[in-house]
Amino acid sequence: MRSTPGLTSVIGIVNIGVMIVAVVALLILPLGGDKSTTERVAKPVPAAVLPTVAPPPPVTATAESARQVGANELGMIPVLMYHRILKKRIASIDRTPSQLREELEKLATSGYVPITAAELATGAIDIPAGAHPVVLTFDDGNPSHFALEADGTPKRDTAIRIIFDVARDHPGFRPVATFWVNRYPFGFFDRDRQAAAVQWLVGHGSEVANHTFGHPDLYLLTNKKVSEAIVREERQLKDLGAPRSVTFALPYGSRPKKRSMAWEGKWDGTSYHFDAVFLAGAEPAISPYAKDFDRFNIPRIQSNGKKGECRKWCSEYWLEWLRKHPDRRYTSDGDPSHVSIPRQFSGKIQARLDEAMIAY
Secondary structure, three states: OOOOOOOHHHHHHHHHHHHHHHHHHHHHOOOOOOHHHHHHOOOOOOHHHOOOOOOOOOOOOOHHHHHHHOOEOOOEEOEEEEOOEOOOOOOOOOEOHHHHHHHHHHHHHOOEEEEOHHHHHHOOOOOOOOOEEEEEEEEOOOOOOOOEOOOOOEOOOOHHHHHHHHHHHOOOOOOOOEEEEOOOHHHOOOHHHHHHHHHHHHHOOOEEEEOOOOOOOHHHOOHHHHHHHHHHHHHHHHHOOOOOOOEEEOHHHOOOOOHHHHOEEEEOOEEEEOOEEEOOOOOOEOOOOEOOOOOOOEOOEEOOOOOHHHHOOEHHHHHHHHHHOHHHEOEOOOOOOOEEEOHHHHHHEOHHHHHHEEEO
């Protein structure tokens, strides 16, 4: 399915706005976490405290079952972009814990199920019939994203705690997200604590992936410096026990002059390759099964209200737009081995998926 006409041309403009705000935000607040938080991160978490979400039962979709749930797996998928979660916002891209909780509650009650950016990029979308995928992404590895209390439970008002709280209250809401991190994941300077945090998140189903080592504007760098910034972070993540980064988020949404270097390159004898690259704005993503899907230019939606520039580009606007246009939203058939779509969209599916298509 094609994206809404006229929107793609503004993504670059929105990315510039995000870049300016992000630079200010990074300068205002340091990366480092407090000592007490750092000391607590490696403690085990009691399994009984965290909600578990069983995978959906196996379903074999048919044209009739797809019709009954209004399946459209060529529909649009919101990829929400978060930065710091602060009790008092400093920059416009910050969100408060209550704002994050309210948005996740809205998603849960609207039938959305979180998937990771890697699952979107690779088309590994396995959610119940009638549900809609959403990708929760957190940039920069800020201390407000992840920390544990002394008893090993996620710390109150961190992003991960809020995600798990909503999942506890709404069975079926998968408590997973994608965290794109830099040199000091979650404000930890000690390698062991960094590794503990990364492995905790990966072990609980989330994705931790590359956002460059130092968060530079890649457009301003030479080709060599671009590859160095990416390789150094990829080496760090490997050392911390994270899987290879499947996805990559552009710092500030700024592409390198040689665009292909955002997804593949080499520095100091180490190569890198990403399956997908994510931008910083400004509309829902296209289904990974659609002909028009561009895995190296996947847009995201800034989590925010409807004031100023956000009137038509941020999450409050887009979630309402998708609610009012259910025919444009990705709705699952519950069967990951098939791609179910209304018959009028059959010409928009990738040719390699023709045999998996169910058109009704």
